Amino acid sequence: MLKKIILLIIFVLLFFISQNISAQNVGEVAEKIEEYQKKLTDLGRQRDTLSAEIQYMTLQINLTALKIQETEEKIISTQKEVEILTTRIRGLDTALSHLSKLLLKKMVESYKNKPLTFFDILFNSQNANDFIGKVKYLKTAQENNQKLLIQVQETKINFEEQKNLREEKTIELAKLETQLNNQKDDLDNQKAAKQNLLSVTQNDERIYQRLLEQARAEYAAIQGIIAGAGTETKLRDVSKGQSIASIISGASCNSSGGHLHFIVQENGAVSNPFNYLKSVDYTNCSGSGCGSSDGDPFNPSGSWDWPINPSIELEQGYGSTWAARNTWVGRIYSFHNGIDINGSSNTVLSVADGDLYRGSYSIGCALPYVKLVHKDSNIVTFYLHVYSL
Numbered sequence: 001m002l003k004k005i006i007l008l009i010i011f012v013l014l015f016f017i018s019q020n021i022s023a024q025n026v027g028e029v030a031e032k033i034e035e036y037q038k039k040l041t042d043l044g045r046q047r048d049t050l051s052a053e054i055q056y057m058t059l060q061i062n063l064t065a066l067k068i069q070e071t072e073e074k075i076i077s078t079q080k081e082v083e084i085l086t087t088r089i090r091g092l093d094t095a096l097s098h099l100s101k102l103l104l105k106k107m108v109e110s111y112k113n114k115p116l117t118f119f120d121i122l123f124n125s126q127n128a129n130d131f132i133g134k135v136k137y138l139k140t141a142q143e144n145n146q147k148l149l150i151q152v153q154e155t156k157i158n159f160e161e162q163k164n165l166r167e168e169k170t171i172e173l174a175k176l177e178t179q180l181n182n183q184k185d186d187l188d189n190q191k192a193a194k195q196n197l198l199s200v201t202q203n204d205e206r207i208y209q210r211l212l213e214q215a216r217a218e219y220a221a222i223q224g225i226i227a228g229a230g231t232e233t234k235l236r237d238v239s240k241g242q243s244i245a246s247i248i249s250g251a252s253c254n255s256s257g258g259h260l261h262f263i264v265q266e267n268g269a270v271s272n273p274f275n276y277l278k279s280v281d282y283t284n285c286s287g288s289g290c291g292s293s294d295g296d297p298f299n300p301s302g303s304w305d306w307p308i309n310p311s312i313e314l315e316q317g318y319g320s321t322w323a324a325r326n327t328w329v330g331r332i333y334s335f336h337n338g339i340d341i342n343g344s345s346n347t348v349l350s351v352a353d354g355d356l357y358r359g360s361y362s363i364g365c366a367l368p369y370v371k372l373v374h375k376d377s378n379i380v381t382f383y384l385h386v387y388s389l
Helices: 002-044 050-112 118-124 128-201 205-226 322-326
Strands: 231-238 243-247 260-266 269-271 282-284 312-316 339-342 347-349 354-362 366-374 379-384 386-388
Touching (some): 002 050, 050 128, 128 205, 128 322, 205 354, 205 366, 205 379, 243 366
Antiparallel strands (some): 231 354, 243 347, 243 386, 260 339, 312 339, 354 366, 366 379
16 A cells, blocks of 8 residues: 555656646747747738748748647646546545445444443443543544544545546547647648748749739729629529529639639628528539638538539638638638639529629729629629620
């Protein structure tokens, strides 16, 4: 028993020594993280050049790597805490079992022996000294039994407290492991975004500035279109599923590649198109690569047929997208108000019955689109980067 206690003490001492070392490491990493965050904040105000953007991305990557290191240190520390708690629980379980058996034995002995009263002791004592001795013995026995009972109760309480604490630390450990996985995903995304920027711009400042200018112009044009500032002409009434336009192949006004930018507006406010479109076969290319796990959510839950023929290729989703969070387009917007898609053909179809309008919005160049005012509805859909049919 003594050997076990000595080993437990040594284990506890080693644990606290390692905890102090781990705490120092975490503290040093935390200081570096704070330093990098300050650098990012300062640099974020002046990311007007490609070199500054690359430097910003590099700092982001280094910061995420530090956060990963910090989380890994916390995981090691928490794992050690769980180990020491498990050892404590085993020791308390052994002690509780021993004390419980001892208490049970005392109770059985007390039950078998007839309880002695004051008068029993008095009449069975040979003299005064014998009487005093028996009274002291009885009092000592009662006190020992009471102490034993208190020990059992305290050990049981401590046992439950340690179990609850271990459960809390186990939950904390699971959260840290999830956090670590998310941070590793962020690091992969940031590295992919940096590589994508270098690839798209060919590390050329002029190309980068042109991309920024195009993105700003396209964003301003889209905002103007949904605000009703485009130049529009009514074409005709159309039925659901009718061909209404064709996606422009290749680059067009402020767009580097052919795609349909599809927007749903209900009661004058943009809404998530996935809430209206039905499930369909698709490929998700909105993340770091086609089919990668970091792409934007693709979760259609409505009843509309798609405005282009499947299989659908998602280029960018709705809301806070991977591109807005991880690429240079985040310099222009943080919220994508529609979805960018391609299909098996360039033909664009009406998603409902309604009045069809041809429109354009000029800001450096004319961005063409068609608009469908849905029949007997407060919904309007926009189809951008298309020629009307």
